[in-house]
Amino acid sequence: MDSVKRPSEDEIVSVVNSIRVSAPDLGVAKLHAKIRTDFPSWSLSVNRLRAVLKAHDLSLVSGHKELNFEAQIPEEVKRRMYVEETNSSVVQGLHVPATVHVSQLAGKGKGLVATEAIPKDSTIWTEQALVFVPPPSMCKAILLGKACSYCAKPLASSVLITPCPTCSGRWCNNLCRRSDRIHKHIRHGTYSSEWAEIENFATESQWNAPYQYAHVLAACTFENQHHIQAGVEGLAKIRQDIRQQRGDPEYLSSILSGEQFEIMWQEGYVVLCKFFNHFSPPSYEDFLLGLGMVNINSFEGSIFLLQSHLNHSCDPSVDVKFVGRSGIKVTARRHLSAGEELTTSYIDTNLDIDTRRAKLLQNYGFWCICARCIHEADLALQTTSQPGDVKKKPKSKSKSKSKSKSKSGRSKQEPERARKKSVTFDDQVIEIKY
Numbered sequence: 001m002d003s004v005k006r007p008s009e010d011e012i013v014s015v016v017n018s019i020r021v022s023a024p025d026l027g028v029a030k031l032h033a034k035i036r037t038d039f040p041s042w043s044l045s046v047n048r049l050r051a052v053l054k055a056h057d058l059s060l061v062s063g064h065k066e067l068n069f070e071a072q073i074p075e076e077v078k079r080r081m082y083v084e085e086t087n088s089s090v091v092q093g094l095h096v097p098a099t100v101h102v103s104q105l106a107g108k109g110k111g112l113v114a115t116e117a118i119p120k121d122s123t124i125w126t127e128q129a130l131v132f133v134p135p136p137s138m139c140k141a142i143l144l145g146k147a148c149s150y151c152a153k154p155l156a157s158s159v160l161i162t163p164c165p166t167c168s169g170r171w172c173n174n175l176c177r178r179s180d181r182i183h184k185h186i187r188h189g190t191y192s193s194e195w196a197e198i199e200n201f202a203t204e205s206q207w208n209a210p211y212q213y214a215h216v217l218a219a220c221t222f223e224n225q226h227h228i229q230a231g232v233e234g235l236a237k238i239r240q241d242i243r244q245q246r247g248d249p250e251y252l253s254s255i256l257s258g259e260q261f262e263i264m265w266q267e268g269y270v271v272l273c274k275f276f277n278h279f280s281p282p283s284y285e286d287f288l289l290g291l292g293m294v295n296i297n298s299f300e301g302s303i304f305l306l307q308s309h310l311n312h313s314c315d316p317s318v319d320v321k322f323v324g325r326s327g328i329k330v331t332a333r334r335h336l337s338a339g340e341e342l343t344t345s346y347i348d349t350n351l352d353i354d355t356r357r358a359k360l361l362q363n364y365g366f367w368c369i370c371a372r373c374i375h376e377a378d379l380a381l382q383t384t385s386q387p388g389d390v391k392k393k394p395k396s397k398s399k400s401k402s403k404s405k406s407k408s409g410r411s412k413q414e415p416e417r418a419r420k421k422s423v424t425f426d427d428q429v430i431e432i433k434y
């Protein structure tokens with residue numbers, strides 16, 4: 001793992017961009033020294049670095065401030081960034097494929113880096129959900145035994161369908177039944193009505209985060225606790241109130257004032273605690289951290305441990321797709337060189353740069369300086385005076401799907417982050433007649 005690697009150009013560019021956020025004026029020699037320190041296993045000569053800088057228009061022109069990305073970030077944006085307050089830690093015993101390792105990346109925290117060349121389109125890994133969360137809109141169908149109690153798939157008639165001997169719940173097959181280690185605790189345990197309140201609350205308020213966090217807690221409480229707790233502990237965490245205050249530019253002037261948000265969070269907390277008070281209830285602080293955690297980590301509503309280590313790029317190097325009932329497959333979108341970072345996109349990459357940056361700032365607390373954003377911002381500066389107007393594509397209307405406002409007005413305000421990737425949680429489901 002510590003063998004010498006020749007970094008790809010993309011990776012050099014990405015690292016240079018990261019370093020320049022905090023040290024915008026480093027000349028080639030100092031930049032080279034810093035890269036050597038941060039990436040001791042890289043084989044990178046000063047000459048090659050100079051060539052890459054030149055090829056990507058990243059050479060520092062003395063006195064020229066254009067490369068000072070920090071200085072380019074508007075003040076009101078800086079005030080809203082919260083990525084530095086997002087904490088994550090190394091997960092002990094994390095299963096990582098041989099082609100990838102977890103690395104601390106300059107300015108980004110944890111990330112995944114290729115240990116060897118990975119061919120385009122190859123599968124890098126598959127993984128099962130650490131915590132699988134059925135869409136809340138399927139809860140009723142699950143209760144009635146019309147959808148699988150574990151994976152929420154609508155059940156047609158099949159000889160494989162396995163009924164629960166105690167309640168009306170059913171599973172696709174034995175595999176789903178065995179995977180469903182919380183069923184007996186939430187469906188017909190002593191406190192199943194308290195769990196039902198959590199589900200009803202999610203459905204009525206159209207506010208998913210407390211429900212998702214309840215599933216995380218349930219997994220920690222009733223499943224193979226050590227494995228799941230260790231994984232959950234390592235996930236990136238940020239208090240939801242900090243996310244809300246910084247992420248929502250209209251926080252203070254919005255319909256729901258800070259106080260009203262507080263009331264809403266407390267309401268969610270009370271509902272959650274009705275169930276978890278019988279086990280080990282989270283503190284209110286844990287609850288806020290938990291909401292922030294599910295919002296920034298979930299993929300289509302569920303939590304995947306290794307996938308959650310992927311950092312963002314608007315020109316991502318990997319694809320993440322659902323496979324089977326509760327698994328995902330991560331494949332290379334292009335050839336990856338050893339030492340290159342694996343990146344995914346947290347947002348719709350068809351959006352224009354201004355919208356992408358705004359969404360990332362709101363939902364993840366950072367100002368994107370991926371190679372594509374830097375390139376597009378530069379182009380905009382060069383061509384006209386309208387930054388962000390380059391390559392403007394029609395906004396994909398389906399994505400923002402102005403989450404129809406609920407009675408309480410919650411869904412609009414909660415930057416319940418556009419689920420990592422394309423489809424929104426609720427898009428997947430429906431289609432079932434009760």
Ligand SMILES: [Zn+2]
Nearest residue numbers: 148151172176
């Ligand atoms: Zn199933």
Ligand SMILES: [Zn+2]
Nearest residue numbers: 164167169187
């Ligand atoms: Zn049952």
Ligand SMILES: [Zn+2]
Nearest residue numbers: 314368370373
């Ligand atoms: Zn970007």
